[in-house]
Amino acid sequence: MNDIAGAYVELKQVRGLGPTITSKILFAVRPEATIPWDAPIQGQFMLHRGKRNDYRSMLALSKREAALVIADAARCGVAHEQCIPAAIGSPVRTLVRRLDEYHWVTITRRHEVPSAQELKQWTGWASPQREGER
Numbered sequence: 001m002n003d004i005a006g007a008y009v010e011l012k013q014v015r016g017l018g019p020t021i022t023s024k025i026l027f028a029v030r031p032e033a034t035i036p037w038d039a040p041i042q043g044q045f046m047l048h049r050g051k052r053n054d055y056r057s058m059l060a061l062s063k064r065e066a067a068l069v070i071a072d073a074a075r076c077g078v079a080h081e082q083c084i085p086a087a088i089g090s091p092v093r094t095l096v097r098r099l100d101e102y103h104w105v106t107i108t109r110r111h112e113v114p115s116a117q118e119l120k121q122w123t124g125w126a127s128p129q130r131e132g133e134r
Contacts, residue, residue, distance in 0.1 A: 002056070008022055008056075019039075019054070022055075031094050031096060035062045040107050040108045044103075045058060062096070069098075085097075
């Protein structure tokens with residue numbers, strides 16, 4: 001994590017790039033190990049002060065989030081981290097990419113996560129019962 005955080009600081013200082021584009025460049029190069037962010041995400045995690053360790057803090061927060069997702073997936077019978085994207089129907093996307101998408105939808109775009117009841121209702125719409133199964 002220190003190497004990635006160091007690369008972030010180095011890239012920003014040497015190239016004079018902003019925090020969002022710097023994080024996205026790192027994500028493009030190492031999508032399994034880095035996470036992009038934008039101004040709303042930085043603000044949500046209170047990492048918008050421009051301090052040297054802000055991106056390292058974001059990586060640590062994301063690592064904790066990933067650990068929670070992995071533990072929850074294990075409780076649901078998905079025992080290995082690499083299996084999570086496949087279990088949710090997106091085998092080519094990394095878990096880090098899914099966290100990025102979650103942050104973008106819930107923080108940047110300000111959409112609320114649907115309740116379990118709403119999700120159950122929606123899945124019912126996606127696979128309606130046949131006439132004889134009612």
